[in-house]
Amino acid sequence: xxxxxxxxxxxxxxxxxxxxxxxxxxxxxDRSVKKLPTxxxxxxxxxxxxxxxxxxxxxxxxxxxxxxxxxxFSAKGSSVSKGExxxxxxxxxxxxxxxxxxxxxxxxxxxxxxxxxxxxxxLNAGDGTHEHPTQALLDAYTMRDRLGRLEGLRVAVVGDxxxxxxxxxxxLLLTTLGAHVTLxxxxxxxxxxxxxxxxxxxxxLDEVLPKSDVVMMLRVQAxxxxxxxxxxxxxxSRNYGLDGERLGxxxxxxxxxxxxxMVRGMEISAEVADSPRCTVxxxxxxxxxxxxxxxxxxxxxx
Amino acid sequence: xxxTNGPHLIxxxxxxxxxxxxxxxxxxxxxxxxxxxxxxxxxxxxDATGLIALPGLVDLHTHLREPGREDAETVASGxxxxxxxxxxxxxxxxxxxPVADTAGVVEQVWRLGREAGYCDVRPVGAVTVGLAGExxxxxxxxxxxxxxxxxxxxxGICVSDALLMRRALEYVKAFDxxxxxxxxxxxxxxxxxxxxxxxxxxxxxxxWPAVAEEAIIARDCLLAQHVGSRLHVCHVxxxxxxxxxxxxxxxxxxxxxxxxxxxxxxTDELVESYxxxxxxxxxLRTAEDVQALREGLADGTIDIVxxxxxxxxxxxxxxxxxxxxxxxxxLETALAVVQRTMVDTGLLTWAQVADRMSTAxxxxxxxxxxxxxxxxGEPANxxxxxxxxxxxxxxxxxxxxxxxxPFRGMTLPGGVRATFLRGVxxxxxxxxx
Amino acid sequence: MRAQKPTQSDTGPGVPVPTPEVPEAPEVPExxxxxxxxxxxxxxxxxxxxEVLERTKGGEHVTLLGIPSRGVPLAQRLARRIxxxxxxxxxxxSLDITMYRDDLHLAPARALGRTEIPTGGLDDxxxxxxxxxxxxxxxxxxxxxxxxxxxxxxxxxxAVLVDRGHRELPIRADYVGKNLPTSxxxxxxxxxxxxxxxxxxxxxxxxxxxxxxxxxxxxxxxSSSSHPGTTETEGDDA
Numbered sequence: 001x002x003x004x005x006x007x008x009x010x011x012x013x014x015x016x017x018x019x020x021x022x023x024x025x026x027x028x029x030d031r032s033v034k035k036l037p038t039x040x041x042x043x044x045x046x047x048x049x050x051x052x053x054x055x056x057x058x059x060x061x062x063x064x065x066x067x068x069x070x071x072x073f074s075a076k077g078s079s080v081s082k083g084e085x086x087x088x089x090x091x092x093x094x095x096x097x098x099x100x101x102x103x104x105x106x107x108x109x110x111x112x113x114x115x116x117x118x119x120x121x122x123l124n125a126g127d128g129t130h131e132h133p134t135q136a137l138l139d140a141y142t143m144r145d146r147l148g149r150l151e152g153l154r155v156a157v158v159g160d161x162x163x164x165x166x167x168x169x170x171x172l173l174l175t176t177l178g179a180h181v182t183l184x185x186x187x188x189x190x191x192x193x194x195x196x197x198x199x200x201x202x203x204x205l206d207e208v209l210p211k212s213d214v215v216m217m218l219r220v221q222a223x224x225x226x227x228x229x230x231x232x233x234x235x236x237s238r239n240y241g242l243d244g245e246r247l248g249x250x251x252x253x254x255x256x257x258x259x260x261x262m263v264r265g266m267e268i269s270a271e272v273a274d275s276p277r278c279t280v281x282x283x284x285x286x287x288x289x290x291x292x293x294x295x296x297x298x299x300x301x302x
Numbered sequence: 303x304x305x306t307n308g309p310h311l312i313x314x315x316x317x318x319x320x321x322x323x324x325x326x327x328x329x330x331x332x333x334x335x336x337x338x339x340x341x342x343x344x345x346x347x348x349d350a351t352g353l354i355a356l357p358g359l360v361d362l363h364t365h366l367r368e369p370g371r372e373d374a375e376t377v378a379s380g381x382x383x384x385x386x387x388x389x390x391x392x393x394x395x396x397x398x399x400p401v402a403d404t405a406g407v408v409e410q411v412w413r414l415g416r417e418a419g420y421c422d423v424r425p426v427g428a429v430t431v432g433l434a435g436e437x438x439x440x441x442x443x444x445x446x447x448x449x450x451x452x453x454x455x456x457x458g459i460c461v462s463d464a465l466l467m468r469r470a471l472e473y474v475k476a477f478d479x480x481x482x483x484x485x486x487x488x489x490x491x492x493x494x495x496x497x498x499x500x501x502x503x504x505x506x507x508x509x510w511p512a513v514a515e516e517a518i519i520a521r522d523c524l525l526a527q528h529v530g531s532r533l534h535v536c537h538v539x540x541x542x543x544x545x546x547x548x549x550x551x552x553x554x555x556x557x558x559x560x561x562x563x564x565x566x567x568x569t570d571e572l573v574e575s576y577x578x579x580x581x582x583x584x585x586l587r588t589a590e591d592v593q594a595l596r597e598g599l600a601d602g603t604i605d606i607v608x609x610x611x612x613x614x615x616x617x618x619x620x621x622x623x624x625x626x627x628x629x630x631x632x633l634e635t636a637l638a639v640v641q642r643t644m645v646d647t648g649l650l651t652w653a654q655v656a657d658r659m660s661t662a663x664x665x666x667x668x669x670x671x672x673x674x675x676x677x678x679g680e681p682a683n684x685x686x687x688x689x690x691x692x693x694x695x696x697x698x699x700x701x702x703x704x705x706x707x708p709f710r711g712m713t714l715p716g717g718v719r720a721t722f723l724r725g726v727x728x729x730x731x732x733x734x735x
Numbered sequence: 736m737r738a739q740k741p742t743q744s745d746t747g748p749g750v751p752v753p754t755p756e757v758p759e760a761p762e763v764p765e766x767x768x769x770x771x772x773x774x775x776x777x778x779x780x781x782x783x784x785x786e787v788l789e790r791t792k793g794g795e796h797v798t799l800l801g802i803p804s805r806g807v808p809l810a811q812r813l814a815r816r817i818x819x820x821x822x823x824x825x826x827x828x829s830l831d832i833t834m835y836r837d838d839l840h841l842a843p844a845r846a847l848g849r850t851e852i853p854t855g856g857l858d859d860x861x862x863x864x865x866x867x868x869x870x871x872x873x874x875x876x877x878x879x880x881x882x883x884x885x886x887x888x889x890x891x892x893x894a895v896l897v898d899r900g901h902r903e904l905p906i907r908a909d910y911v912g913k914n915l916p917t918s919x920x921x922x923x924x925x926x927x928x929x930x931x932x933x934x935x936x937x938x939x940x941x942x943x944x945x946x947x948x949x950x951x952x953x954x955x956x957x958s959s960s961s962h963p964g965t966t967e968t969e970g971d972d973a
Contacts, residue, residue, distance in 0.1 A: 017846055024847040025829065025883040036834040066834075087620050107622035108495075108506040128624070130506030168506060192502035192511075280490030296834070301844030 002295055003122040004113050007133045007173035015176055019141050021293035022286070028065055031287065032228045039068035042299050047089070047099040047114075048125075049075040049105040054284070055125050055135075059102045062291035068299070071098070086110060089115040100299055103127070121298040129163045135259050136169035138290040140177060142283050143214050144164050146255050151178035156208045158184040158240060159218030160229075162191055166259045167218060171199050183293060184208050185240065189220075205240050209249040216257040217242055217267045233266060244270040247277070255279050307726060309333070311341045315350035315686055317676045319652030325355065326683035327682035335678055345617040348730070349693035350686050353719055356656045358390025358683030359420075360663040360672050362453065362482070363536060363608035364633065366392070366423070368414060369407070370399025375613040375703045377414035377423060380633075383611070385420040385728035387633040388598060388685035388718040391664070391672045392421055392611075396428040397458040403439035405447035412449035416707035420728045424669060427451040429470045429481060433459050437557070438470060445477040452668040455482035457536055458583070459573035460518060462488050467522060471531035478668060480558075483522050485543070486584065490514035495624055497570040497585040505573060507623065510585050512540040519543050523550035523557050534666055535559040537610050539584040541594035549602040558666050560608035561595050563632055563639035564708055568592075578619045578626030580708050582612070599658060600649040606663045609636050615702030630708050634700050641689055646715060671724075682725035689716040701734050760794035767924070767939030770915055776896065776934050779912030780809070783894055784816035786910050791861050794823055796889065798860040800830040802878055803848030808929035809896060810865035826853035830864070830885075850881075857886030863910075867925040869895040872906035897936055899923050 001009065010018070010210050028034055044063040046056050056072065063070045073093070083096050084106075093101055100121040103111050108128030115122040126132040144150050144241075155174055161167045161183050181199035183190065194201050209215065220240075222233060230236045242256065250256075256278040264270050272278060312325040317335070322337035327331060341347055366380035375383075377394065383393045395410050396402035402411060408425035415423020427444035431437045433456045454474060461467045461483060470481050491514045496502050504572040519535055523546065526533035538544060538559045547559050564582065569589050572580040580586060598604040614628025618625050632639075640659065644650040650658065664673025665692020674680040694713050695707030721729040728735055763769050771779070788794045794817055801810030806830045815826045831848035839845075864878050875893055882891060894910035899917040915938070917923060922941040926933045 008443065021847050024849065027850060031885060035884065037880065038834040038839065085617065085620070086622055107624040108623075109620045112576040113622050128506055129508075165506060192498060192509065193500040193503045195504075196500050209721075297844045299844075300834075300839050302840050302842055 004133050005111050005124045006131050007136050007169045012176050018137055018293050019144060021297060022141050022290040025288040025292045035067060037067050038296055038300055039066040042068045042099040043097055044068045044100045045068050046072045047101050047103045052104055058287045059291050060297055062288050065292055066295055087117050090114050092243055094118045101276055126165055130165050131169045132165040132171050134291055134294060135166050136173040138283055139170055139257060140173055140278050141286050141290050145212060153179040153213050154211055155179050155214040156182045156184050156212040157216045158205060160189045160220045161185045162189045164218050171197060180272050182208050186230055192279060209246055212250060213254050214257060220267050237266055241267050242272050244271040246292040247272050309342050309345035311339060311345045311347045312350045315348060315353050317356040318656055319354050327722060327725040330682055332481040332678055332680050332682050348720060353686040353688050354652055355676060356685050357673055357676060358662040359388045359659045360669055361389050361392040361609050362663040362667050363610045364392040364394055365612045366394040367613060372547055374615050378418040378665055379410060379420045379703040381415055381420040381423055382734050383633045385721045386701040386734050388721050390421050390683040390723045391424060391426045391669050393426050393453055393667055395457045396426045396455060397433060401428050401432050403431050405443040408444050408451050409447050409451040421723055424667060425449045425451055426453045426455050429456045429461050431452045432719050434570055435461060435463055436512055441473055441708045445479060452479045452484050454479055457484045460484050460486040460488060468525050468529060471526055472529045477530050480534045482534040482536050484536050485515045485518035487514040495572050497587045499588060501570045501573055512542050513583060513689050515540055516542040516546055520546050523555045527555040537562050537584055538604055539565045539587050541591045544594045544598035558605040560606045561599055561604045562610045563636045564630055565595055566643040567639050568708055576623050578623050581626050581628050582630050583628040596643060596649055607640055607659050609633050613702055614706050619706050629707060631702050631704055631706055635709050635714060637687055638716050640708045642715050682722050684722045687716060688719050691717045693717050769935050770904060770938050771913060771936035773934035775821060780812050781816055783910040784813055784820060787863060788817060791891040794821060796861045797863055798826045798853055799863050799865055800828050802866040803829055803831050805867040805925050805930060806865045807925050807926055817920060828853045830878055830881055832877040834882050835880045837873060852885060857888050861890045862888040863892045864893050867892045867896050868923050868935045869908050870901055872902045874905035875906050876904050895926060897923055908952055945972050
């Protein structure tokens with residue numbers, strides 16, 4: 001495989017190899033010299049059409065720990081904002097000798113399109129409401145790290161599934177890795193064909209919590225309220241927000257995950273967000289190792 | 303204007319797919335039909351062995367882009383493309399810039415078509431001023447103009463205001479006009495990018511539910527029946543729409559409907575590539591919808607095939623999906639797609655193809671001199687089609703100014719060998735004159 | 736969205752060499768001959784253990800680092816022997832050198848081996864690198880680079896079971912189980928009980944090294960270590 005565009009493209013062996021590689025590379029962060037020479041002389045371009053400091057920084061750090069040269073190409077203040085097409089930008093990066101392009105874009109499928117236009121590897125760092133493969137991989141990594149396995153793990157993904165690239169990538173990946181996923185959301189925030197997906201669906205968070213090893217909360221944007229996806233923040237939070245009381249309904253070993261940024265008081269209470277069972281900061285740490293693994297596996301070989 | 307006047311003797315063509323005969327065109331009319339006709343002096347003989355002769359095709363739904371987007375297509379280039387596809391008359395949609403909402407614009411388009419001379423260009427008038435959906439345009443003036451407009455449409459945009467739609471339907475009764483509705487409930491399709499279903503959910507593209515089309519069609523059929531007007535439904539794309547139109551016809555509503563060649567063949571699975579060459583309005587639907595559309599066209603529920611030929615420059619398609627333009631070129635591939643989907647599958651005879659692609663659209667658009675029988679004395683508007691000449695489609699090799707064909711790389715079963723407009727060849731030996 | 740049938744359980748991080756279903760391989764495959772049998776390997780390791788103790792003046796500061804995959808069980812065996820002889824517990828770890836290889840671009844990306852630095856680290860230790868075969872010297876070169884990023888040992892030494900010659904770098908071993916003159920057309924295969932179900936050093940015809948032209952399909956492919964029991968040692972020692 002040359003690109004990482006969708007977790008649906010990963011076989012179980014490939015996904016496991018990525019997680020295993022990340023586990024080895026995690027040690028690098030604990031060393032005095034946090035750097036490996038592996039990608040010396042390779043150029044990685046971060047092409048970000050959406051602001052996402054956390055994802056961009058994570059990729060940048062991962063590439064730098066592997067000794068790659070990193071160029072940050074953000075849409076603001078560049079020719080992109082002057083109306084240059086994605087294709088022309090791609091050809092420009094190609095001409096500069098980019099070995100890999102990490103792309104974040106508001107349009108679903110932008111990474112797929114880019115892969116048609118450049119010779120190097122394309123890493124999808126989030127495309128519209130489609131996918132965010134490295135997020136799902138770091139989520140799986142975190143679950144395995146915390147709970148020791150993925151096979152048979154019961155994972156509830158709660159929130160705005162309809163607009164979530166994190167949910168799509170996670171459903172595909174976790175299913176491949178043998179976990180059981182339940183999507184929890186009001187019907188308005190679920191895709192119409194969700195019954196054809198390889199996961200369970202529930203409208204009732206309280207019913208799902210006691211049967212979950214992992215509860216992954218997704219950000220819900222208040223603007224969805226204006227589009228009538230739910231009546232009010234209060235009602236959403238009452239039905240689908242995770243607070244201390246609900247945390248108590250979860251099995252004692254179960255963990256709470258969130259891809260960030262969190263909206264405290266909306267989908268997650270401060271009490272839960274700050275609890276040791278919440279893995280938000282671990283996810284960020286693991287994200288660097290995971291992205292190192294992906295960069296190594298895509299660029300490290302022939 | 304092609305300079306090949308004079309008599310033409312067509313040898314061995316099969317009218318409507320029947321037995322081979324000769325046809326003689328003199329002075330723009332069919333002068334004789336029969337076996338072994340004698341060539342008059344100066345006549346040019348065309349060997350049509352194995353070719354099917356159909357009345358010149360009539361398209362009720364073409365975007366010629368002029369005025370305004372001459373980089374994508376002009377009346378001249380678009381009508382040449384039409385001739386290449388076997389068309390002798392096309393209806394130029396109103397969503398130009400400026401919009402064809404006045405007698406001045408429709409006459410300009412009509413005149414450009416006459417000057418080009420490749421087919422009879424019939425302008426479609428906008429229903430509302432600027433396609434804004436607020437105020438009726440000067441429909442009467444366009445009807446009375448030199449362009450003799452009979453079809454009115456805000457195509458691209460739905461006349462969603464029920465009251466405005468009712469008034470438009472009523473108003474065109476005065477001159478036997480018809481409202482061609484682009485059925486798309488706007489609120490249900492805000493930001494929509496493709497058919498709503500399994501594929502859109504997987505791809506994370508905002509979906510375009512079938513109900514957004516079907517709800518408008520149902521409403522319009524009821525309205526048209528209530529006020530006793532003619533309604534034409536553009537580019538029907540869903541199974542539910544076919545069902546509703548069938549029901550409306552049964553209860554006596556004067557409704558006609560069209561389907562495009564691409565909706566007869568392609569499905570939303572193609573969007574998996576995120577290649578906007580497959581982006582179109584209405585969107586490609588599911589295999590079940592395709593099947594229902596074919597059956598609807600076969601049983602007459604859907605009256606005609608119309609191309610919705612929508613040329614776009616390369617840069618409008620070589621982009622990410624959500625910013626790409628909607629539409630596909632289709633004039634030059636329409637007949638071959640209909641052969642593949644309807645004739646080769648046994649759903650339509652060639653005589654029925656002549657009805658769906660020539661006679662019926664001419665009747666709906668009230669186009670004189672087109673869609674006539676292949677009979678002595680009729681205008682010699684004729685297409686000669688080779689149903690056994692498979693060709694791999696290449697957008698770059700087309701006559702249209704644009705190349706956004708969704709059939710590129712596919713092999714279609716046949717091709718137009720010759721088109722005659724009032725006895726004058728616009729296409730001969732498969733090449734534009 | 737698709738579901739996939741499980742093909743392999745999640746082992747999680749931590750297992751350096753996947754414990755294989757031990758193949759019922761013939762003692763000596765056709766076309767190869769055994770140059771060391773199990774007893775000879777044991778004797779060689781015992782001798783190396785004594786040499787290490789001698790050269791390091793009792794082995795007090797010694798840390799053994801095996802290079803995956805077969806250097807790791809060899810280091811563990813050495814540690815046990817030192818313990819038996821001197822009643823001294825020697826720290827043992829493993830050092831994966833994949834990320835430091837100079838030939839990564841010649842083959843699809845490899846799965847990583849395990850790096851495990853014993854508690855106490857490497858600073859001021861006498862690190863003895865342990866590998867199965869010394870060939871071009873490039874593995875050792877990579878290991879020295881890796882060591883430099885992990886700490887500052889007092890000294891670094893090298894122990895190998897077999898030295899087959901053909902060095903491409905100025906590197907030599909401090910402890911050698913057996914010097915084995917070979918032709919470049921030959922291949923040396925080390926089999927160990929822990930990884931292959933059998934102790935033996937085999938000499939046979941060389942297998943072609945992966946060439947760039949056969950490795951066009953870049954990407955996520957496990958390295959040769961996923962085929963235990965048939966590993967061509969010089970494929971590891973590039």
